[in-house]
Amino acid sequence: MSKLGNIGARLYRGEVGYDFIGKRKIWYGISILITITAIVGLAVRGLNMGIEFSGGAVFTAKTSVSTSQVQSQAESAAGGHQAVVQKLGGGSVRIQISGLDTKQAVPVQEELAKDLNIPVKDVNTQLVGPSWGEEIANKAWLGLGIFMVLVVLYLAIAFEWRMALAALIALIHDLTITVGVYALVGFEVTPGTVIGLLTILGYSLYDTVVVFDSLKEASKDLTKQTRFTYSEIANRSINSTLVRSINTTVVALLPVAGLLFVGGGFLGAGMLNDISLALFVGLAAGAYSSIFIATPLVADLKNREPQMKALAKRVKAKRAAAAAKEASQEDTEESAPAPADAADGAAVVGPRHQPASRNRGRGRPSGKRR
Incomplete structure (x- = not known):
């Protein structure tokens, strides 16, 4: 844990980092591939709509017969x-049969x-009309649309329209992947699923806003300096x-995984799968999109601005000048003559200049100066 904290501190200070923005085309390709797979699964298999949306009958009974036989x-x-x-608990089972009306439900109850x-x-029967399920679906779509509009307005006001657009694309990305997984797995879509989808949208938005807030703070007066480009500042914000x-x-995935794998898998509480699968897939997709999709999209949009293009040119020119100066200094040092070796093998630091007055009078008997 101390090592993880040390790495986090170094990432925050910019001492180390991974080039997320530079490799954004890889992340875009992965997201496109996953999204296409989800859309194909949704088109081929479709969603297994619960009885709350399709209408039908729900029978509850207490029996020792296995679920497959029931x-x-x-x-x-x-x-x-x-x-x-x-x-269900206590040896009871819940049987859902879609498409049954009141007249059809009574003979099925007797036969069961x-x-x-x-x-x-002892066979409890509950009928759900298709009009009620359609009303729930319409309200869910209405709530989702209102949520999206409010998110875009808030981000456009608090940050800027580019961040709002990137966040909206990331949210649609998360929704598409989650719905596609539901289609591929075949889990039933219930009102709990809708609640899970709305929950993950809020969580995904939280992660994205955290990165955007750091980016907004770091990019203040960015055009007044020539050290970093906008992409580099965005990359530092992700790493920090x-x-x-x-x-x-x-921390959020651990309890959700407990609901999905322990509650729904081992304990057999199938109704937990409705919300837990949406939460599990959505949380993972939201964390991915906030790092690999939303911020790189903002960097791409910002780099199209004339002032950011001019900044990138200034930064590039300054770095080229610094590199040329450094190369010139290295060439000067390499072209300087190497020092001669002394007779005993030691290098002579520099030539020794003897004062002229010390050589006068040498070779005369008296040594006196005339």
Whole structure:
């Protein structure tokens, strides 16, 4: 943990860092590939809409029969309609059969009681009309649209329109991946799924705003200096918030993973899968998009501005001049004559100049000066 903290401090100070912006084309390619896979899965398999959206009947009964056998008996009693069976606590099962109306539900209830060898009154029946599910779907779309509009307005006012556009693209990216995973896995879409989707949008936006806030602070009066370009400042902002994003994402994923794998997988509480899968996939996708999608998109949009292009040219010219000066100094040092070796092998530091007065009078008997 101390090493991780040390790395985080060095990332924050800019002493070390990874070039996220420079490799943005790789991240764009990965995101496009994942998004296309999600869209293809959604188009081919479609979403397994829950009974709350499609309408039908829900039967609850207490039995010791296995879920697979109950599913087979329920589909047979419903005349071929697909049945979804979930194990509940206390030995009860929940049977969902879409497309059943009131007249069809009564014979299915009686047949289920007969197959499960229990009284008819012990099979609890609940009918859900398709109009109610359509109303829920319309309200969910309306809420999602209002959320998106408010997000764009807030980011455009608090930061700038480029950041608002990048955040909107990142949110659509997260939504598409999450819905695509639902289609590929075949999990049922329920009102809990809608709640999970709205929750992950807020979480994804939180990570993105943290990076944007750091970028906004670091890019103040950027055009007045010639040390860094906008892309380099954006890259430093990502690195300075990287450890925080990783920590918050891991801490959030751990309890969600417990709901998904332990609650839904081992304990058999299938209703937890509705919200936990949306949260798990959305949190991971949101952390990815805030680092690899949103900020690189902002850098691409900002680099198209004339003042940022001029800044990049000034920075490049200054660095070229500094490199030329350094190369000139190295050439001067290499062209200087090497010092001669002394008789004993030691290098002579420099020529020794003897005063002229010390050589006068040498060779005369008296040595006196005349």
